[in-house]
Amino acid sequence: MAAPRIAILGAGSLGLLFGASLAASGQSVHLLRRPGHRPTEERIRLERGGERRELSLPASGIDSPPPDLSHVILCTKAHDAAPAIRQLAPALPPGAAVLTLQNGLGSQDAVAAALPGHPVSAGCTTEGAWRRDARTVVHAGIGVTRIGPLQGDDVDWCQRLGPAGLGCEPVPDIRRWLVDKLRVNALLNPLTVLHDCRNGGVLEIPGARAALESLGAEADAVLAAAGYRFAEGAAARTAAVARATADNVSSMLQDYRAGRRLELDAITGAILTLGARHGIATPEHQRIYDTLRGLAAVGR
Numbered sequence: 001m002a003a004p005r006i007a008i009l010g011a012g013s014l015g016l017l018f019g020a021s022l023a024a025s026g027q028s029v030h031l032l033r034r035p036g037h038r039p040t041e042e043r044i045r046l047e048r049g050g051e052r053r054e055l056s057l058p059a060s061g062i063d064s065p066p067p068d069l070s071h072v073i074l075c076t077k078a079h080d081a082a083p084a085i086r087q088l089a090p091a092l093p094p095g096a097a098v099l100t101l102q103n104g105l106g107s108q109d110a111v112a113a114a115l116p117g118h119p120v121s122a123g124c125t126t127e128g129a130w131r132r133d134a135r136t137v138v139h140a141g142i143g144v145t146r147i148g149p150l151q152g153d154d155v156d157w158c159q160r161l162g163p164a165g166l167g168c169e170p171v172p173d174i175r176r177w178l179v180d181k182l183r184v185n186a187l188l189n190p191l192t193v194l195h196d197c198r199n200g201g202v203l204e205i206p207g208a209r210a211a212l213e214s215l216g217a218e219a220d221a222v223l224a225a226a227g228y229r230f231a232e233g234a235a236a237r238t239a240a241v242a243r244a245t246a247d248n249v250s251s252m253l254q255d256y257r258a259g260r261r262l263e264l265d266a267i268t269g270a271i272l273t274l275g276a277r278h279g280i281a282t283p284e285h286q287r288i289y290d291t292l293r294g295l296a297a298v299g300r
């Protein structure tokens with residue numbers, strides 16, 4: 001059997017972390033860039049714990065992928081995931097397995113729907129990565145990626161990620177992990193943008209603290225109606241995360257400051273969608289959604 005060939009679709013912060021780590025462990029990795037990107041070798045730098053590794057990875061546009069891909073790790077933002085996979089789907093060899101790693105909810109099912117007949121898994125990762133420049137990725141937070149099947153065969157992705165030094169845990173119910181992360185992201189991320197503060201700020205700014213409680217109560221009601229039960233409420237869980245990551249700038253605030261599109265639909269929008277589906281009112285999430293849509297449209 002030919003050795004697995006793994007494509008990274010969405011070679012941004014997380015994509016370069018996964019791609020460089022896999023390549024550093026001797027696995028065959030290919031970066032898929034935007035359509036029209038000319039085939040090339042890219043020098044990628046991976047910085048982790050004071051060490052710096054240089055790797056040379058083949059790359060091409062998503063419109064000219066190599067013919068022998070066996071695995072694809074989809075690392076775009078949530079709103080780009082389904083459009084990107086639709087671009088790749090016609091050229092994907094039968095049986096090629098896809099792992100989709102977006103935050104939020106909704107993109108995972110859209111990706112699976114675009115890939116009938118392919119095994120699709122979803123991952124929920126606590127790894128942290130950012131790009132120092134277009135080709136240098138910093139592994140800023142060592143985490144774990146929980147992976148479970150969404151469609152078709154259950155592919156053992158940990159067999160690929162484990163040897164690459166990326167913590168990996170197969171889970172039977174990946175949706176529960178995605179929802180658990182969603183409820184924290186839906187409280188923390190919008191409030192950091194609204195108050196232009198680091199994660200810890202939402203616990204100190206009185207207006208943010210009050211909003212955390214009311215957003216949390218709505219999220220708890222929505223998720224309970226959708227069948228998800230957690231020992232700890234969303235506000236308490238988010239407060240613990242905000243305390244543990246007090247100095248971090250949330251991904252949504254980073255995107256806002258850089259003028260990039262926010263993952264608002266996949267995060268706050270997912271709570272609104274679930275609320276509407278289960279007849280639970282979500283006025284606080286709606287207010288924050290409308291405000292951030294307005295802010296993002298105006299930009300900084």
Ligand SMILES: NC(=O)c1ccc[n+]([C@@H]2O[C@H](COP(=O)([O-])OP(=O)(O)OC[C@H]3O[C@@H](n4cnc5c(N)ncnc54)[C@H](OP(=O)(O)O)[C@@H]3O)[C@@H](O)[C@H]2O)c1
Nearest residue numbers: 010011012013014033034075076078080084102103128129
């Ligand atoms: N970074 C983290 O530490 C982290 C941790 C946990 C979860 N996540 C989640 O992981 C996902 C990715 O985050 P990220 O921080 O890695 O985002 P990012 O740095 O913005 O990277 C996304 C990449 O996808 C590329 N892309 C989008 N559409 C494409 C297409 N059609 N064809 C080829 N490439 C395409 C973008 O290219 P362009 O640059 O050309 O737009 C960009 O390089 C998000 O859902 C995020 O919430 C991230």
